[in-house]
Amino acid sequence: MLLFIGHDLRGKGLYLDPQLERRVTPLGLEPFRIEDERGRLQWRSLLLALEQRLVLAEKYPGMLADDLADDLFARTTGHIGSLMTLLMRACERAVRTGEERAEPELIDTTFTPRRCGRDVNSRTKTAMCARFAVTGSTSSRSHISRYSVSPRA
Template sequence: MLALSSAELLRYNDDRHVWHANIGPIKTQQLLNLHQDLFEIVNSNRQDGDKAKPAALLDAYPGIGKSTAVREFGRDFHIEQIAIRGETTPGGHRRVPVAYIALTGNTQIRGLNAAICRFFSLPTSGDADTLAARAVDAVLSLKTSVFIIDDIHFLASPNSSPTRMVNQLKFLSNTFPVTLVYVGVGVQARGILSEGRSLSEALRAQFGRRTTSLTLHPFQVEDEAGRAQFRQLLLTIEKKLVLAEKYPGMLADDLADDLYARSSGHFASLMALINRGCYRAIRSGHERLDVELMKKVKNDAAAEEARLELAAAIEAGLLTARPQPSAPRKTA
C-alpha cells in the first residue's frame, strides 16, 4: 500500500469498501439446514400440473438473513436445473427455473400479478386476471418451477383479516404450477396456518396443511454448541476481511463478546457493524478492528437497544460468546 500513488490508494480503498459491504452469503449451519429443507420440499414436488404443490413458508425475525438465504437457495436451484435440463427449453426459450418477487406495502392481487409480470419483463397493463394469464403463459414457456415471494407480510394491509391473505396465497397456488416459497415476518402470528371451525378458519387450515413452516434463528451463545457456531462464523468473516493489520483471532478471540453484545446474534446487525468498522479502519489508517475503534461505530437501533442487557451479562461473567477450553484428558 505504501508503494501506491495517492490515486491508486484511493481506488484500492474504494474497492475494499465495496468488498466489505458485499461479504457473503456465508454458509452457516443454519443456512445449510434451511437449504436442505427447501431442496427436499421443492425436488419432491413432482406432482402433475393439475395438482396443487405443497409450499414452504420461511417466517423469522427481521435481520436474520432470510432474504439472502432464500436468494442463495434460488441461485443454487437455478444452477442445478440448468445442469440437468439445459439452458433452453424444448420450445427453444431460455429456461428460467426460479422467479423471485419482492412485494411492497399493501400489495393486492393485481399488484402481485403485476410484480410477477415485471419479473418476466411482460407488460403490466390489464386487470388481475389478464396479468395472471400472461404470467402463467411465461411460466409454462420458460419452465419455471419455483416462485420465491419475499415480504409476503405486505400482502393486503396489516389491519386486513388473515382470511384475505390466505385467499391471495391460495390464488397463487391454484393458478401457477410451481412450488411457492414464501418469505415474511410474523406471518404465522397472524394465524394463517391455524385450524378452526368457521369457514375462514377452515380455509386457513387448508392452507396450513399445504404449507411447511421453516425459520431461521439468531445466533445464540447460551451453550457450547451455540458458541462454537458463532466462533466459526466470526472466523469465516475474519478470513474475508481485507485489512493490512488483520491477524488471526481478531474477531473470533478479541472481539467475540463485543460483537455478540452489539448484534444480539442477528446476522444483518453483525455484518453492518463489521462493514462499518472496516470502513472506519481503512479511512483512519488503523487497518484493524479492535474494541476502541468499534466503540465509535454506530449500529442499528434494535441492536443498540438490546446491547445494554447483553453487555451487562457478559461483564458480570454470566454470558460469553467465546467457547470454553476443553479440559485436558486425564492419563493413567
C-alpha cells in the same frame, strides 16, 4: 425462481394472494445463540470465516473470533445482518482512519441502524441516537461493563 428476503414478509402482504402463497416456501433464519457450548462454537466458526475475508492490513488471526466475539455478539444479538453491517462499517472506518484493524473501541463506536432500531421504544431510541450524535457512543459506560454476555468457554 424468485427469492424474497426480509423481515415479516407475511405482515408486508407477500402472502395476500392465495396462488402466490402456495408457491412460497418460507425459510427462517434464527439468530445465533451463545447460551451453550454448541452455540458458542457456531458463533466462533462464523467469526473465523468472516475474519479470513476481511481486507485490513493489520488484521491478525483471532481478531474477531477471539478478541471481539463477545463485543460483536452484544452489539448484534446474534443477527447475521446486523453483524455484517457492523463489520462493514467498522472496516470502512478502520481503513479511513489508518488503523487497519478492528479494536473494541472501533466496534463500540461504529453506528449501525440496529443500535437505534425497532428493538427499543421511541423515547429510548431518540435518546440513544442523540447521545451517539454528540459523543460517538450510545452509552456513557465502558464497552466491557455494558455487556452481559457469557464469557468464552
